Amino acid sequence: MSLPKPWIKSNNLKRGDILALEVQRDLSLVIHPALKPRDTARFITVEVDADEHIDAIFRTVIGCYLNGYSDIELHSNRIFSVAQQTAIRNLVKSLYMRIISSNASSVVLQTLMNESMADIFSGIDRMHLITLSMCNDVVRAMKEWDHELARSVISLEEDVDQFMFFLLRLIRSAAIDPSLATKLGVDMLDCLDLQTLVDLIERVADNVYKVADSVIQLEEYKDAIPAALWGTLLQTTESSFKAYENAIEVFKSSSVEECGLIIDQQYELSKLARSITPFP
Template sequence: MEIRKVQITGGSSYIVSLPKQWIRSANIQKNDPVGLVVQPDGSLLITPKISGESAHRTRVFEVGAATDRTYLLRLLVGAYIAGFTTIRLESKGRMPPFILQLVREFTQMAIGQEVVGETNTSITIKDLLNPTEMPFENTIKRMHLLARGMQQDAMAAIRGQDTALAGDVVVRDTEVDRLHWLVARQDNLIANDATLARRMGIPATRAAYCFQVSRIIERIADHATRVAHNALLLIDRDIEAATLDLMDESSALALQIFSWSMEAFHTGDVEKANTTLQRVRDLEEMARDINTRVLRFDAVTAIPTGQIADSIRRIGEYSGDICESVINYTVGQTA
């Protein structure tokens, strides 16, 4: 940190000289304007970005016939989440067909990504989404509703032995993933551009908090997907009615805890978050009861049933993590 003294000029104006190294790196010339942004913690941000537009960043990947498909997809997702506005794939020869197919899959998964240029040796993907049009709160509400519906349908598939419904739950997990990627991307954009935080009306600390909650919801959806996969293993398997009832009851409690935790998140209600945390213990007791019951089942039935009980418990515990985040964040914001 450089320490510089505040001086007074003209009897009323306070001035501070700017570091020469920063001036040169930002290519600021005499009489160029700079923006001043007061931060929530009272600090002052000086930025050469005064147009209100985010900086355009490009990431280039060299690809070819030997490129690993899974690795490339991870690179594309990583570049998207990192906040690059343009992603370009370049090949020394003709672009392999599997790369073209992978790009199509990526643009369907990642919100706002579109192919804007294509030749025999290159593909250009551009972000067409305005971050300010997708508020964090709305995205997280959508994720909550999707994850909740997935778990409800996964449990319905168990009781109804509905293969199609269980399969649909698995497919819907992709929608939750793409919304989580969007939240992660916006969090990174705000971390790299304080003016974007101002335009979106959300402090960087709040964006990081939303990302943390989004990540937990994505994991809850993963467990709903796990329940659906295990539901498929229980097709044509007989489970006693009392155990099914207990599984439904525990899932309903887990989802109630999930909903209460999200209410606490949206309202910043610390007391509700604390009360909700106490209900997680009740859910854990119900999950142990199910695991005790499945000891009487044959292995083919017991294993997926036990895994379902474990996922239901984890949904409740992850919801408890949301409550803890609410308490930590809200208390930290209270002066």
Template sequence: MEIRKVQITGGSSYIVSLPKQWIKSANIQKNDPVGLIVQPDGSLLITPKIDGEAVRRTRVFEVGATTDRTYLLRLLVGAYITGFTAIRIESKGRLPPFVLQLVREFTQMAIGQEVVGETDSSITIKDLLNPAEMPFENTIKRMHVLARGMQQDAVAAVRGRDAALARSVIDRDTEVDRLHWLVARQDNLILTDTTLSRRMGIPVNQAAYYFQVSRIIERIADHATRVAYNALILIEFDPDPETLDLIDAASTLSLEIFTWSMEAFHTGDLKKANATLQKVRDLEERTREINTRALQSEAVAAIPVGQIADSIRRIGEYSGDICENVINHIVGQEA
């Protein structure tokens, strides 16, 4: 940190000299305007960008015939989430055929990504989505609706021994992942581009809060998917009606806790968040009943039933985590 003294000129103007190295790196010339943004903590941000134009960053990956497909996909997802506005894949020779297919899969998975240039040895993906047009709250509301519906259908698949419904739940998990990646990307963009924070009207700490909740919902959807996988296993067996009733009741309570936690999140209701946390204990008792009942069955059926009970419990616990985040965030704001 450089320390500079405030000076007075003209009897009423306060001035601070700017670091020469920063002036050169930003290519600022005499009489060029700079933007001054007062931050929530009282600090002052000085930026050469006054037109609100988004920061443009490009990430280049080199590939070859021996490049691992899964590794390349992880790199693409990482570049997307960390906020690169363009991704270019290059090869010294002709691009391997699997790369073209992988890129198309990636653009279907990641929101706003499109192929804008392609040659025999390179392919360029560009972000065409304006992040300011995708409010965090709308995305998280959509994630909540999807995750809740997935869990409802997963339990219905268990009772109805419905393989098609279970596979539908598994397929929908990708949509929740896509939305979570978008929230993660926007959070990273706000960290690297303060003008975006201003355009979206979202402080940096608020974006991090949204990301934390988004991550929890994504994990809830993962557990709904886990229930669906176990529903496929249980198709070969016939759980007794009482066990199915216990699963239904526990899942209903877990989803009520999930819904209450999201209501507390959207309204900032501290009392509701605290009351919802108390309900998690009731859910734990109900899932223990399922496990006790499952132990009376053969191991091949008891194991998937136990895993379903565990996922239902985890959905409630993750919902409790949302409530804890709400309490922490709201209390921090009040300070």
């Protein structure tokens, strides 16, 4: 098989390297280099101002992480403040990374993830199960006014965020690397749907977090809340979480018919939400 020399050079191929052939939906063939172990890390250095806000540092590191950089060096033009150092260390925990070197003005972060050994669908399942557990626990916290259980729900939201960043990086990498997509068993066209799914699961977890926080904030006023209002809120919450659970199952089964049932549930939820409006 003859291959264009510019293509061979751009992919750093040499004699004896393995190529992979992938059959597309239109039965055409795509040729791409076979997936290799990560032997060269993608490295980037980011300059951080001495007075740079921790939120800006968060956004920068997350952006580098999602764009596939495996080693990220943060370099301060002076020294990192205590707040900046603490923020960086907290962020490392959320991104499956580790600090491999650091001093007063520089820190190097390295990802612990090996894309070729990961499983997108298993990760999504685990992310969903944590979120579903949060849903069930927050309903129980509402029924029993259990503020400790509500706090437990809040703590689980960090685990969902970890999976979100992990999966988004993995999906983005698969979308631009056909060999990785093949290794992971995903169609590159499906990556957009999977990314949307991960975003929506994380959004559900965020909303559950807010419900749990509201339970904690309202506990001291619970005797002043009308029983009918709280009952309607509880019913709406339970129905919403059930619709979420059903939606994930429908997505996994790829059932077009059952999608209609999920849409119908949305209308019922809207009615429940409107029924809360007349309450003072």
